[in-house]
Each structure stands twice: as structure tokens, then as C-alpha cells.
Amino acid sequence: MFSKSLISSVVLCLGLVLQASAHAIITPALGIVGRDAIRADVQRPAGPTAECGTMSIPDNLDTSTAAIADPNGIVNLTITNFNSDVDGSRMIVEAIVDNMATGNFDQAQAATMLVNGEFNPTDVTSQPLSIQLPAGIQCAGGAAANKCLVSFITAGDFGNCVVVEQSA
Numbered sequence: 628m629f630s631k632s633l634i635s636s637v638v639l640c641l642g643l644v645l646q647a648s649a650h651a652i653i654t655p656a657l658g659i660v661g662r663d664a665i666r667a668d669v670q671r672p673a674g675p676t677a678e679c680g681t682m683s684i685p686d687n688l689d690t691s692t693a694a695i696a697d698p699n700g701i702v703n704l705t706i707t708n709f710n711s712d713v714d715g716s717r718m719i720v721e722a723i724v725d726n727m728a729t730g731n732f733d734q735a736q737a738a739t740m741l742v743n744g745e746f747n748p749t750d751v752t753s754q755p756l757s758i759q760l761p762a763g764i765q766c767a768g769g770a771a772a773n774k775c776l777v778s779f780i781t782a783g784d785f786g787n788c789v790v791v792e793q794s795a
């Protein structure tokens with residue numbers, strides 16, 4: 628016989644596992660090079676100095692595929708969810724820009740969402756996203772001093788960083 632409390636612990640754990648398996652990633656993602664992003668690549672942005680989750684910024688900034696901003700600061704990206712419903716939401720609720728790309732988002736400025744994804748998707752697929760960098764921002768990170776780091780958080784509280792390169 629299982630006790631009631633054991634059963635409720637199992638149910639609680641199952642709930643946590645299901646919740647933790649709900650993810651969405653924004654690509655090109657910091658640190659994911661030469662392959663498709665998978666569920667395990669998804670991060671949980673966690674505050675001004677951990678906006679890229681556990682992904683190392685110095686190790687990946689210059690080797691990651693950068694998204695290119697057009698002269699108006701517009702950047703096209705893709706969001707892919709691995710689970711349906713709000714936990715796998717493809718809607719961005721926060722997009723902030725670290726213009727020095729050091730990973731300190733204390734002074735980060737918000738990007739504008741021009742095209743956002745679905746809040747409560749019933750499917751598992753990819754959707755285009757489009758953002759506009761803050762007016763007048765100067766991306767100055769990386770070896771070529773032309774990179775910003777953008778941290779995204781979804782309505783499901785997942786996300787990751789994307790390297791954005793400003794055209795000259």
C-alpha cells in the first residue's frame with residue numbers, strides 16, 4: 628500500500644518534471660553552433676547577471692552565429708517550442724539588450740517586439756520573431772566590437788541569449 632503522502636509526492640514530482648520539460652528556444656542561440664537547437668539547450672534566464680542562464684558568454688560570444696541587425700536595428704529570429712501550452716509559449720515577454728555583450732544586463736535596454744509568437748500554442752513548431760534594437764544603441768561587444776547580447780524570456784519563463792551584430 629502506498630501512503631497518501633507518497634502518492635501526492637509522486638504526483639507533485641511528476642508535475643514538476645512536466646513543467647521543467649516545457650521549453651522554447653530563440654535562434655540563432657548563444658553557444659549552439661553547427662546543429663539544430665534541442666530542448667536541453669533551453670535556458671532559464673535568471674536575473675541581471677544570469678540572463679543567459681548557464682551558458683558561458685566569453686566562451687561563446689565570438690564563435691556563435693550572430694543574427695544581423697539591418698540599418699534600422701531590425702533583427703529577424705526564430706522561436707521553436709518543444710511543448711505546447713503556456714509552458715511552451717512562443718511569446719516573448721522580455722527582450723533586453725546588453726550593448727557591451729559582457730552578460731551584465733544591469734544597464735540593459737528593452738528591444739521592441741515587432742513580430743511576436745503565440746502565447747498558448749497547441750502545437751510544437753517554429754515561428755518567426757522580429758525585434759528592433761533600442762534607437763541609437765551602439766553594439767560594442769566581442770572581438771570586432773560590433774556585438775550586442777539580447778536576452779529573451781518567454782511567457783513560459785524559458786529563454787536564452789542571442790548574439791546580434793550591427794551592420795557598419
Ligand SMILES: *[C@@H]1O[C@H](CO)[C@@H](O)[C@H](O)[C@H]1NC(C)=O
Binds near residue numbers: 695696697701757
Ligand atoms: C525581416 O523579415 C522581414 C519580413 O520577412 C523582411 O522584410 C526583412 O527584410 C527582414 N529583415 C532582416 C534584417 O533580415
